[in-house]
Amino acid sequence: MSPSRARAASKLPDAAPVFAALGDTTRLGLLGRLSAAGPLSISRLSEGTGVTRQAITRHLDALERVGLVRDDWHGRERVFSLDAKRLEIARQYLDHVAAQWNAAAARLKAFVEDGLDSSRG
């Protein structure tokens, strides 16, 4: 196992709460907006969501607990930004699972296509 893979594996226990926190469309939307336009205040993040400011704050707190976002005080306003490192851990896990199936799909393709002309078996 390469050193980088060993490092990624040792970080994996951190990933499960991240997955749980991501399992919500409002929270995914917040991450998307922070990714595109962050850092953003709670009022800016609440705009156009049809969700109350209080609910948005709860979602942001949930994301912050698992380290997906962090907050800073700008005067009297809390401003949120992405914590890209934790997102990267979650992404790595999914990429890993997807890579296995990509390989299996490629084997299926090779198996079928190589056997077509010769009609082996």
Add this chain to the structure above:
Amino acid sequence: MTAQAQQATDKPVTDRIETRVEVNAPRSRVWRAVSTAREFETWFGIQLDGEFAAGATVRGRITIKGEPLTLDLSVERIEPEHYFSYRWHPYALDPKVDYSAEPRTLVEFRLDEIADGKSTAVTIVESGFDRIPLARRAEAYRMNDKGWAGQTKKLAAYVA
């Protein structure tokens, strides 16, 4: 699109992976490779103890670093030439661990004709990862380097 596929699309993205591959062969040929145990075991790299049938559990045997391991595939649904699904414990590769009480993921194969039936699009979806215990997911990640690289080499050798 079937109702099942629609539901799958609506699931949180962290819970599922989706892979699509286009195979230059008619759907009936690809269906045989996916749905018959004798062909599945060849390209997948596993020995299966029985034939696939809805509701059947087929025991799979694989060898990881010379160590024989078993893996059960519980077939859920078979719609000839279109759809095949089973549940399993993903990467249940440690013989010392009893996985039977743990949730399983659902693996689905969907076949669609493309290019006037000359080719087939195969969509593979595995879902339910959010329910898999954390420790197991970490283990899956670790075991993978040993396990799947070997399977790929085996198939390459078979096909060559």
